[in-house]
Amino acid sequence: AQSVTQLGSHVSVSEGALVLLRCNYSSSVPPYLFWYVQYPNQGLQLLLKYTSAATLVKGINGFEAEFKKSETSFHLTKPSAHMSDAAEYFCAVSTPGGTSYGKLTFGQGTILTVHP
């Protein structure tokens, strides 16, 4: 079984400040991990993914995430927030191989608000 917990349903930062969105996962096998962004009335867009290569993953729009096995975490960060980063962010886990390969299990989402 696999699950994802996103700590904080709402995060608010000032423009130019550090963005930190937290994600912890549970998986019985080494997981693949993903961060998606969803803008209002749009589908989900992949920001970045971890698939067992480098533990520090860089994505689009200046975002990055670090896979920490000991902490079962995959937190998303961006050094300097921009107004256009305001959106909802979802962390997701999947397990490679087996009958459930490719099945994404999503967290509850974190709404990021950026203040001028």
Add this chain to the structure above:
Amino acid sequence: EAGVVQSPRYKIIEKKQPVAFWCNPISGHNTLYWYLQNLGQGPELLIRYENEEAVDDSQLPKDRFSAERLKGVDSTLKIQPAELGDSAVYLCASSLAGWDEQFFGPGTRLTVL
């Protein structure tokens, strides 16, 4: 390259009525997914197709929901009859294969009155 296309974008119906959603995946993508996204929650998988075969429909409420992907390309998700609790966004996604990146459509927002 066109993305995943879904229609309609919005649908309002009365309870007990039937409703259908259509999805056209990215050309060449063999795997197609239908997700349910309730307000304030992450998407939950309803069904996954590999070509025309439903390989994972364990989360599909089969008493009222049905889906098909007859020629292994576009797909239709149906609800009959709809209930108030079915109000949600229905997302379609596709990928080249089951382990590849999933690309999502804009979703269909269903409101059941």
